[in-house]
Amino acid sequence: MNNLNKDKSWIEVAKYDELPVNSGKTVRFKEKELAIFRLTNGKILAIENRCPHKDGVLAEGIVSGEYVFCPLHDRKIDLSSGLVQKPDTGCVKTFDVFVQNGKVYIALLEKSGIAS
Amino acid sequence: MTQKEKLVVIGNGMAGVNTVEHILKLAPNQFDITIFGSEPHPNYNRILLSYVLAGDSKVDDIVINSYEWYEEHNISLYTGETIIRINSATKTVTSDKGTTISYDKLIISTGSSAFMLPLPGADKEGVIAYRTIQDCEYMMEAAKNYKKAVVIGGGLLGLEAARGFLNLGMKVDVVHICDSIMERQLDRTASKMLRDKLESQGMNFLLNKKTEKILGKDRVKGLKFSDGSKVDADLVVMAVGISPNVQLAVDAGIEVNRGIVVNDFLETSVKNIFSVGECAEHRGIGYGLVAPLFEQGAVLAKKIVGVDTNPYEGSVVYTKLKVSGVDVFSGGEFIDGENTKSIKIEDEFSGIYKKVLIRENKIVGAVLFGDTSDGNRLMQMIRNETDITGFEKSAILQEPGNHGSSGLSVADMNEDEIICGCNGVSKGTICSAIKEQGLSSIEEVKNCTTASRSCGGCKPLVSDLLEYTLGDEFDKSAQKETMCECTDLEKDEIVAQIKEKGLSHVREVMSVLGWLNEEGCSKCRPAINYYLGMVNPKQYQDDSTSRFVNERMHANIQKDGTYSVVPRMYGGVTNPADLKKIATVAEKYNVPKVKITGGQRIDLLGVKKEDLTSMWEELDMPSGYAYGKAIRTVKTCVGEEFCRFGTADSMGMGIQIEKRFERLNTPAKVKMAVSGCPRNCAESGIKDLGVVAIDGGWELYAGGNGGVKLRKGDLVATVKTEEEVIEFTEAYLQYYRETGVYGERTSEWVERLGVQHIQDILADESKREELCGRMDTALSVLKDPWKQAVENEKIQKDLYEVIEAK
Ligand code: SRM
Numbered sequence: 001m002n003n004l005n006k007d008k009s010w011i012e013v014a015k016y017d018e019l020p021v022n023s024g025k026t027v028r029f030k031e032k033e034l035a036i037f038r039l040t041n042g043k044i045l046a047i048e049n050r051c052p053h054k055d056g057v058l059a060e061g062i063v064s065g066e067y068v069f070c071p072l073h074d075r076k077i078d079l080s081s082g083l084v085q086k087p088d089t090g091c092v093k094t095f096d097v098f099v100q101n102g103k104v105y106i107a108l109l110e111k112s113g114i115a116s
Numbered sequence: 117m118t119q120k121e122k123l124v125v126i127g128n129g130m131a132g133v134n135t136v137e138h139i140l141k142l143a144p145n146q147f148d149i150t151i152f153g154s155e156p157h158p159n160y161n162r163i164l165l166s167y168v169l170a171g172d173s174k175v176d177d178i179v180i181n182s183y184e185w186y187e188e189h190n191i192s193l194y195t196g197e198t199i200i201r202i203n204s205a206t207k208t209v210t211s212d213k214g215t216t217i218s219y220d221k222l223i224i225s226t227g228s229s230a231f232m233l234p235l236p237g238a239d240k241e242g243v244i245a246y247r248t249i250q251d252c253e254y255m256m257e258a259a260k261n262y263k264k265a266v267v268i269g270g271g272l273l274g275l276e277a278a279r280g281f282l283n284l285g286m287k288v289d290v291v292h293i294c295d296s297i298m299e300r301q302l303d304r305t306a307s308k309m310l311r312d313k314l315e316s317q318g319m320n321f322l323l324n325k326k327t328e329k330i331l332g333k334d335r336v337k338g339l340k341f342s343d344g345s346k347v348d349a350d351l352v353v354m355a356v357g358i359s360p361n362v363q364l365a366v367d368a369g370i371e372v373n374r375g376i377v378v379n380d381f382l383e384t385s386v387k388n389i390f391s392v393g394e395c396a397e398h399r400g401i402g403y404g405l406v407a408p409l410f411e412q413g414a415v416l417a418k419k420i421v422g423v424d425t426n427p428y429e430g431s432v433v434y435t436k437l438k439v440s441g442v443d444v445f446s447g448g449e450f451i452d453g454e455n456t457k458s459i460k461i462e463d464e465f466s467g468i469y470k471k472v473l474i475r476e477n478k479i480v481g482a483v484l485f486g487d488t489s490d491g492n493r494l495m496q497m498i499r500n501e502t503d504i505t506g507f508e509k510s511a512i513l514q515e516p517g518n519h520g521s522s523g524l525s526v527a528d529m530n531e532d533e534i535i536c537g538c539n540g541v542s543k544g545t546i547c548s549a550i551k552e553q554g555l556s557s558i559e560e561v562k563n564c565t566t567a568s569r570s571c572g573g574c575k576p577l578v579s580d581l582l583e584y585t586l587g588d589e590f591d592k593s594a595q596k597e598t599m600c601e602c603t604d605l606e607k608d609e610i611v612a613q614i615k616e617k618g619l620s621h622v623r624e625v626m627s628v629l630g631w632l633n634e635e636g637c638s639k640c641r642p643a644i645n646y647y648l649g650m651v652n653p654k655q656y657q658d659d660s661t662s663r664f665v666n667e668r669m670h671a672n673i674q675k676d677g678t679y680s681v682v683p684r685m686y687g688g689v690t691n692p693a694d695l696k697k698i699a700t701v702a703e704k705y706n707v708p709k710v711k712i713t714g715g716q717r718i719d720l721l722g723v724k725k726e727d728l729t730s731m732w733e734e735l736d737m738p739s740g741y742a743y744g745k746a747i748r749t750v751k752t753c754v755g756e757e758f759c760r761f762g763t764a765d766s767m768g769m770g771i772q773i774e775k776r777f778e779r780l781n782t783p784a785k786v787k788m789a790v791s792g793c794p795r796n797c798a799e800s801g802i803k804d805l806g807v808v809a810i811d812g813g814w815e816l817y818a819g820g821n822g823g824v825k826l827r828k829g830d831l832v833a834t835v836k837t838e839e840e841v842i843e844f845t846e847a848y849l850q851y852y853r854e855t856g857v858y859g860e861r862t863s864e865w866v867e868r869l870g871v872q873h874i875q876d877i878l879a880d881e882s883k884r885e886e887l888c889g890r891m892d893t894a895l896s897v898l899k900d901p902w903k904q905a906v907e908n909e910k911i912q913k914d915l916y917e918v919i920e921a922k
């Protein structure tokens with residue numbers, strides 16, 4: 001994605017360099033709570049900060065590659081698709097992320113959560 | 117493109133959806149599938165309701181297929197909608213909400229309803245059945261306000277319900293019409309043993325009682341029996357049997373007996389209409405257990421997609437009672453008859469009873485009480501009608517703990533045979549998963565197929581299947597040892613490599629030792645982090661991203677994402693100033709709950725992440741490490757300072773120990789206690805290290821545990837002075853730190869290494885000295901994590917900040 005897509009409302013949430021590597025960060029926006037992750041490969045991914053199992057806060061999970069392990073009962077969640085990994089099921093909402101001039105923006109219109 | 121055929125399923129329960137799962141596997145795109153279910157839930161595992169009621173599971177845990185599953189498979193699901201009419205002429209079904217849908221093929225899997233005795237007063241409030249999530253929720257809600265439950269029916273379901281009520285803190289009577297419980301599954305001996313066991317758990321039995329009337333005005337108040345006696349009741353559960361839900365079929369002109377009549381291919385008397393599950397009747401039998409329903413489903417699925425299939429010829433069933441602490445198994449026939457002989461073992465001391473019934477040299481049934489490990493094997497022999505002429509009689513019933521290879525192996529089982537009854541997973545499914553996905557451990561099989569995930573009873577069979585499928589490649593003894601799925605290495609190899617190659621970072625360990633997942637997982641990363649710190653306490657830079665949330669945040673995460681704060685209170689001893697400080701902070705931050713913990717200190721529960729560091733700053737007390745694989749608490753009793761029996765200063769000793777070892781990381785949490793005399797008021801007998809003062813000295817107990825698996829500690833040393841207590845504790849803890857597997861409590865570790873071995877190590881002066889030396893190094897680098905966070909803005913920002921976006 002090269003441009004800030006005009007169809008979406010982008011919100012600036014953080015400076016890229018200030019996000020800790022391989023960890024999550026809680027972001028509140030109005031009623032919503034998101035978890036954003038800066039991965040070891042440099043990518044930033046954002047998902048809703050609630051596990052589909054029992055609302056675990058995902059920002060505090062252990063991050064491995066592009067997955068996060070829910071801190072409450074260890075469900076493994078794919079950060080880019082939001083899909084809970086086998087044998088568990090479920091899906092977390094994901095949000096588009098855009099980095100420009102060292103700033104991290106998040107689209108608060110959701111990407112469709114369910115991969116088909 | 118040709119139009120897909122339309123498949124409609126009435127009943128979103130265990131049998132119907134299991135059939136759909138099979139169909140999707142056989143022919144993912146053949147049908148447009150629609151499922152109707154009266155209950156407002158996705159498909160769930162009804163048999164696990166008893167665990168929900170007993171408090172061991174939550175409703176969410178028992179969902180088999182979530183709503184997403186239906187979406188993923190393009191199944192139209194109508195929950196909370198009941199089909200009220202089938203029109204086989206127009207090939208449509210109509211629901212109570214007016215939805216009409218046409219079908220090419222129709223499956224009726226409406227299950228059954230609890231049979232309600234038509235007693236006077238049965239319509240009163242508080243009289244219910246036990247069948248659905250809703251019933252279960254009603255019972256749990258009622259338990260909050262009422263005290264006394266009565267269960268009518270002493271069968272499987274009734275007993276599980278009664279056990280649930282006990283767990284919910286209610287008193288419970290079980291009313292049964294005959295003089296022995298579970299008489300349809302157990303012979304008199306086993307029934308009596310079961311009754312004794314349940315009575316010892318607090319269940320009360322009213323046998324030989326026929327209920328005549330339910331008493332009360334609007335709400336039930338009690339029961340009156342035909343012999344004139346009465347009992348009080350605030351809640352009455354009827355568990356006296358089931359009646360198949362057949363009205364729909366009757367109205368549609370389908371042949372119905374007690375259940376909907378089906379042939380060996382689950383076809384009803386009307387073309388294109390099938391039936392499966394508890395509502396169906398096959399060769400005169402209606403089954404009330406899941407295993408046979410899954411067998412039916414497998415046949416029906418093949419029939420519907422048009423694959424060749426063997427006919428379904430009926431099932432031999434077995435049951436297990438799902439009540440914790442009671443192992444009961446019953447399969448096939450169980451009452452001695454004229455032409456049967458039996459083999460029995462009865463051991464009144466260990467509460468074990470086993471009986472195998474034999475007719476014409478074939479095993480036709482078995483009842484097991486107390487030890488049910490032979491159950492699966494015996495069932496195979498029953499199903500296969502194995503001739504036992506050549507068998508050693510004693511080998512048919514193995515003594516507990518001695519599982520030789522008598523009887524049959526999994527090799528003789530049918531591909532369709534169900535291995536995991538709770539989740540309906542067949543031998544074929546497991547074997548092909550092992551082959552196609554290269555699985556090699558029970559854990560992997562569980563993750564891939566869900567087999568053994570619920571009650572775990574089938575783990576031995578899964579293990580056998582791994583052995584059978586993989587042959588020599590499968591190494592049973594290697595089963596539990598590897599750290600996780602990311603590696604084949606076990607702890608000792610990893611630690612040896614860390615030392616040999618001088619590895620110093622979690623990522624380095626994973627890449628040098630060839631991890632399958634480059635970045636590891638939530639199991640191995642914390643373990644590696646621990647081992648690295650243990651090997652090199654001085655140089656190692658702790659990797660906080662490889663720590664579990666609690667250890668990273670230095671607070672215990674709660675279910676709603678808030679945290680709890682437990683400050684140190686050495687030896688459980690406090691003072692007015694500290695108490696005031698805690699009180700002030702709790703007030704200032706509106707802490708929702710303040711609680712005294714089981715570890716003799718105070719817990720501030722429900723603290724917001726962003727408040728943690730400022731709270732710690734104001735508390736200005738060290739972290740109590742209530743969250744860590746680390747030294748937790750040292751519980752103490754009053755001791756000689758005040759107590760008339762005390763022979764030593766237990767408080768002082770405890771405080772000394774806690775100050776010496778606080779903040780020390782260990783393979784799993786370590787709880788200690790010091791008691792001033794053998795009365796043991798600090799419960800030193802169930803601690804990882806328990807210290808007990810005796811006249812003129814101290815006893816040290818190792819490997820006690822008061823948690824999931826209670827274990828009494830073993831006496832490992834007796835010493836004279838306080839200095840020696842510290843010295844021996846240092847050696848003991850350091851030895852545990854070095855040889856313990858990450859996650860292994862001392863209770864498991866002591867068993868693995870043997871008590872004698874630990875005694876020997878502690879008795880060896882030079883060993884002690886070496887261990888104490890290494891312990892000194894480990895202790896020298898520890899810092900209070902709360903203070904570190906308070907003093908370091910980067911830590912505060914990285915870990916505790918919440919971004920408020922605008
Ligand atoms: C706070 C406390 C309960 C209380 O209010 O009294 C507590 C709370 C928790 N215990 Fe405990 N345990 C507490 C004393 C105990 C005790 C009693 C004791 O220490 O004397 C035991 C049994 C003794 C033992 O462990 O040998 C105990 C056995 C467990 C176990 C089972 C451990 C086992 O090996 O069987 C777990 C689960 C685990 O560790 O995996 C556990 C886990 C937990 C966790 C940390 C669950 C979790 O991982 O989130 C609970 C955190 C609740 C929360 O939301 O904050 N807790 N827990 C107690 C803290 C004591 C303290 O001051 O540090």
Ligand SMILES: Cc1cc2nc3c(=O)[nH]c(=O)nc-3n(C[C@H](O)[C@H](O)[C@H](O)COP(=O)(O)OP(=O)(O)OC[C@H]3O[C@@H](n4cnc5c(N)ncnc54)[C@H](O)[C@@H]3O)c2cc1C
Pocket residue numbers: 126127128129130131132152153154155162163164165166197198199200225226227228246247248273361364392393394395403404405406407409436438
């Ligand atoms: C508490 C409890 C514990 C149990 N424990 C065990 C055990 O340990 N082992 C074991 O093997 N079995 C056990 N069972 C029995 C097992 O749960 C049943 O045999 C199994 O659920 C039957 O499956 P089914 O699909 O035939 O019926 P169900 O699972 O009852 O599914 C039928 C579904 O159809 C719905 N339905 C009915 N009519 C309509 C309609 N007209 N329109 C739409 N939907 C409709 C119902 O609401 C229901 O959800 C237990 C049962 C209970 C209640």
Ligand code: SF4
Pocket residue numbers: none
């Ligand atoms: S505090 Fe301990 S016993 Fe209580 S619910 Fe939590 S883990 Fe279970």
Ligand code: FES
Pocket residue numbers: 051052053054055056070071072073074075
């Ligand atoms: S809440 Fe996430 S795994 Fe349970």
